[in-house]
Amino acid sequence: QTTREKPSALLGFQAVPPSQEDGVTVAEGYSASVLLPWGQPLSSDGPDWAKDASNTAEEAAQQVGSHHDGMHFFPLGKGKGKDASRHGLLVLNHEYVDQTLLNTDGDEEITQEKVDKALASHGVTIIEVRLTDGEWRTVDSEHNRKVTATTPVEVSGPVPADHPALQADDPQVRGTINNCSHGVTPWNTYLACEENFNSYFGTADGSWEPTPEQNRYGINAEGFGYRWHEADPRFDVARNPKELNRFGWVVEIDPFDTDHTPVKRTALGRVKHEGAIITESRARVVVYTGDDQDGDYIYKFVGSQPWKSVRAKGESPLDDGTLYVARFDDDGSGEWLPLAFGEGPLTSDNGWEDQADVLLRTREAADAVGATPMDRPEWIAVQPGTQDVFCSLTNGEAGEGDANPRNPNSYGHIIKWHEENGHNTATTFTWDIFVLAGDPAYDDAVDLDEDSIFGSPDGLWFDPDGRLWIQTDVSNSVQNDPDAGYDNIGNNQMLAADPDTGEIRRFLTGPKGAEITGVVTTPDQRTMFVNVQHPGEETATIGEPTPEDPRAVSNWPDHDPDGRPRSATIVIRKDDGGVIGT
Ligand code: FEO
Ligand code: CA
Ligand code: CA
Ligand code: CA
Numbered sequence: 001q002t003t004r005e006k007p008s009a010l011l012g013f014q015a016v017p018p019s020q021e022d023g024v025t026v027a028e029g030y031s032a033s034v035l036l037p038w039g040q041p042l043s044s045d046g047p048d049w050a051k052d053a054s055n056t057a058e059e060a061a062q063q064v065g066s067h068h069d070g071m072h073f074f075p076l077g078k079g080k081g082k083d084a085s086r087h088g089l090l091v092l093n094h095e096y097v098d099q100t101l102l103n104t105d106g107d108e109e110i111t112q113e114k115v116d117k118a119l120a121s122h123g124v125t126i127i128e129v130r131l132t133d134g135e136w137r138t139v140d141s142e143h144n145r146k147v148t149a150t151t152p153v154e155v156s157g158p159v160p161a162d163h164p165a166l167q168a169d170d171p172q173v174r175g176t177i178n179n180c181s182h183g184v185t186p187w188n189t190y191l192a193c194e195e196n197f198n199s200y201f202g203t204a205d206g207s208w209e210p211t212p213e214q215n216r217y218g219i220n221a222e223g224f225g226y227r228w229h230e231a232d233p234r235f236d237v238a239r240n241p242k243e244l245n246r247f248g249w250v251v252e253i254d255p256f257d258t259d260h261t262p263v264k265r266t267a268l269g270r271v272k273h274e275g276a277i278i279t280e281s282r283a284r285v286v287v288y289t290g291d292d293q294d295g296d297y298i299y300k301f302v303g304s305q306p307w308k309s310v311r312a313k314g315e316s317p318l319d320d321g322t323l324y325v326a327r328f329d330d331d332g333s334g335e336w337l338p339l340a341f342g343e344g345p346l347t348s349d350n351g352w353e354d355q356a357d358v359l360l361r362t363r364e365a366a367d368a369v370g371a372t373p374m375d376r377p378e379w380i381a382v383q384p385g386t387q388d389v390f391c392s393l394t395n396g397e398a399g400e401g402d403a404n405p406r407n408p409n410s411y412g413h414i415i416k417w418h419e420e421n422g423h424n425t426a427t428t429f430t431w432d433i434f435v436l437a438g439d440p441a442y443d444d445a446v447d448l449d450e451d452s453i454f455g456s457p458d459g460l461w462f463d464p465d466g467r468l469w470i471q472t473d474v475s476n477s478v479q480n481d482p483d484a485g486y487d488n489i490g491n492n493q494m495l496a497a498d499p500d501t502g503e504i505r506r507f508l509t510g511p512k513g514a515e516i517t518g519v520v521t522t523p524d525q526r527t528m529f530v531n532v533q534h535p536g537e538e539t540a541t542i543g544e545p546t547p548e549d550p551r552a553v554s555n556w557p558d559h560d561p562d563g564r565p566r567s568a569t570i571v572i573r574k575d576d577g578g579v580i581g582t
Contacts, residue, residue: 008498010467011505012582015451018490019509022554024532026508029575034557035129035136035529036090036569040064042127042144051563053104057116061148065094066102066121068531068567070182070275070459071518072190074255076128085522086131089143089255090529091190092518092569093179096199097121098534099226101564107227115232119149122177124192126255136527136571147192147253147262149175155246157266157319158355165360168243169234176251176262181275181379181459181518183250183287185318187311190253192262193273195292197247199224205238216363217272218293219244245360250276250289252318265318268301269339269362279382281424283307285317290377290391295398296363297371298326298380298391300336302425323359325371328403328431334417336427337369344369375399375409379460381468383499387422390434390499391415392457394473403431410484411438411446411455414470416499435497435504442485452504455489459517463525467581468497470504471530473515476537492516494530496581507581508572511556513537513565525579528572532556536565 013027026032039049040063047059055063071092077083097118099107107114128141138144152172155161161173176192177200183191202223210219219237223229229236234243248270254260268276271291278287283306289299302324303310307317324336340346341355345368352358358365375396382389393399393415397408403415416434420426438446439453448454456478459471472492478484479491494508494516510516510532518531536554554565574580 008501008503010465010498010581011496011503013505013507015505016507016509017450018453018488018493018506020490020512021509022512022535022556024508024510024570026572030572030580031575032508032570032572034568035571036064036068036092036125036127036138037557038064038066038068038121038566038568040138042125042146043140051558051560053102053564055117057113057120060117061120061146064125064127065123065146065148066097066567067095067533068569069093069095069180069517069533070193071520071529071531071569072182072184073520073522073529074188074190075523082524085524085526088129088522089126090129090569091124091126091253091255092531093124093182093192094122095178095180095195095533098537110227110230112231115228115235118226118228119175120146122179123148123151123175124179124190124253126253131527142258143255145258147176149177151175151262153251153262153264155264155266156316157359159266159359163356165245165356166242168246169240173246173264177247180273180292183276183278185252185278186280186285186307188256190255191276191278192251192253193276193289194247194249194251195272195274196224197244197272200226200228201235201237201244202227202229203236203238204230205236208238213361213364214241214244216361217244217248248272250287250318252316263316265316266356266359267319267321267323269299269323269359271296271299271362274378275380277380277382279387279424280307281387284321284425286424287318288380288382288389288391290380291363292376292378292394294376294396295373296377297366298374298377299362299366300324300326300424323362324427325366325369327370328372328401328415330402332430332432334429334431336429337371339365339369372403373398373400375404375412378458378473381460381462382424383462383468384464384466386418387424388416388418388499389424390460390468392460392470394456394458405433406436406445410478411436411443412457413437414457414460434499435502439485439488441488448504451506452495453489454493454495454504454506455486458515459494459519461519463521463581464523465525465579465581466499468499469519470495470497471516471519473517476513479513494519511535511565512554514554514556518569521580525581526574526577528580530570530572531567532570533567535567
């Protein structure tokens with residue numbers, strides 16, 4: 001474990017204390033304001049947000065989606081100077097919906113209109129933003145659009161749209177769903193990742209049973225309780241099972257091209273992709289992804305050819321390469337195991353048909369080659385300079401070996417690895433634990449203090465100076481459990497770490513019940529965008545908490561007694577106009 005020396009030259013702000021308030025607190029000398037709440041129209045003549053949730057599905061399709069997550073800022077201004085940092089496209093994921101908040105009458109009865117509204121509230125928002133007179137505002141623009149769970153999409157790579165496994169009821173493959181984290185390609189496109197796609201499928205057919213493959217992806221008759229199958233046969237897993245195979249992929253979106261059709265890149269594998277973080281090594285693209293399930297794996301894709309020469313031929317560098325899965329050995333070394341048809345156990349003798357079969361059943365292929373089960377792999381970030389790779393393991397109990405040293409691991413940890421010779425294309429690496437999260441009051445293995453205690457790390461991002469931003473996603477059930485050991489940690493938060501000294505300092509705390517996820521700065525690092533997801537999760541009721549109901553009720557950000565909590569993108573600026581984090 002890294003020795004935590006103080007003070008770090010990278011971290012120039014005073015830590016904020018843990019909070020249980022229903023608001024956002026940032027370090028002294030910084031200000032945060034709300035830019036893009038759920039339901040805000042994409043253009044000034046679009047449908048206004050209805051605080052009683054009476055907006056229709058058609059209206060929701062013209063508004064910012066729900067449950068904001070991964071996000072990137074694409075400059076529109078020219079050059080790397082001031083202009084590039086004052087004008088751009090914000091592209092953000094909308095991971096899921098809370099149907100009790102989405103509909104005026106909640107979710108007791110599921111109708112096609114409610115399913116359609118939910119589908120329109122998922123996906124990705126692309127919206128133009130500009131800094132004028134010291135304030136960020138949205139701009140009416142032809143760029144402003146949404147990719148939702150019904151948008152037509154293309155499918156490329158070894159599992160194309162005409163593959164037999166993808167022949168569902170609708171001849172057109174549509175939509176992306178449960179977009180958690182993301183990636184940005186060197187050619188300036190956005191990758192939205194499909195995480196818990198299984199949660200939307202179900203059936204009332206009592207005779208239906210999942211296949212072993214469906215079982216491995218967590219498909220069951222109830223899903224996560226959305227019950228869309230009651231109104232929409234698209235999501236009935238007994239009637240339309242091949243619809244499932246259209247999800248679990250990474251989706252490429254060109255935010256600059258308003259006519260661009262999103263493309264599912266199947267060579268990157270089919271798992272519950274948390275994110276798809278890209279770096280370049282030896283002219284190839286390398287894409288890291290965590291499969292966020294307790295006991296699942298960390299993957300990387302390495303392009304087969306230099307990406308610029310592939311692009312010059314009019315092809316995608318994400319369509320041809322090798323997908324690997326990680327094995328972490330207890331001696332601190334590790335190996336990337338190829339998931340290639342015909343290699344190792346992935347042969348026809350063992351029932352594998354071809355590379356498309358390996359990708360459609362990525363999890364089973366990774367089981368077969370002996371990958372290391374991890375404590376829920378979430379975001380991954382590559383350190384500028386060293387090219388070392390950091391991954392959040394949010395919590396869990398199914399991880400194995402010294403790479404998952406606590407069992408159960410209710411606080412999570414961040415693991416770090418160094419690829420051989422610093423080449424991200426390498427097939428071997430060495431690893432160590434960057435930090436064990438938690439509270440030393442309950443676990444004396446934890447080397448953190450009041451300025452840095454946190455749990456359940458999720459979002460990770462390196463800014464250009466090399467600060468590692470850490471965002472947390474402690475579930476509400478844990479926060480509300482007095483015996484969970486989270487009582488000193490407070491609401492979800494964002495911290496910054498110096499990756500070299502190991503020092504960690506809390507920068508921001510979020511509203512009640514909210515997760516903090518998604519972070520990016522403008523190129524000049526003088527504006528930071530952060531997403532606040534699901535304020536009031538689970539315990540949300542309409543209105544303010546009362547003495548009779550003091551649960552983690554949130555009414556952020558509007559605090560309108562007739563309103564409801566809303567996920568939102570916030571903008572953080574330093575009051576003296578300086579670089580965020582200094
Ligand atoms: Fe969507 Fe794994 O967090
Ligand atoms: Ca996440
Ligand atoms: Ca999470
Ligand atoms: Ca969450």
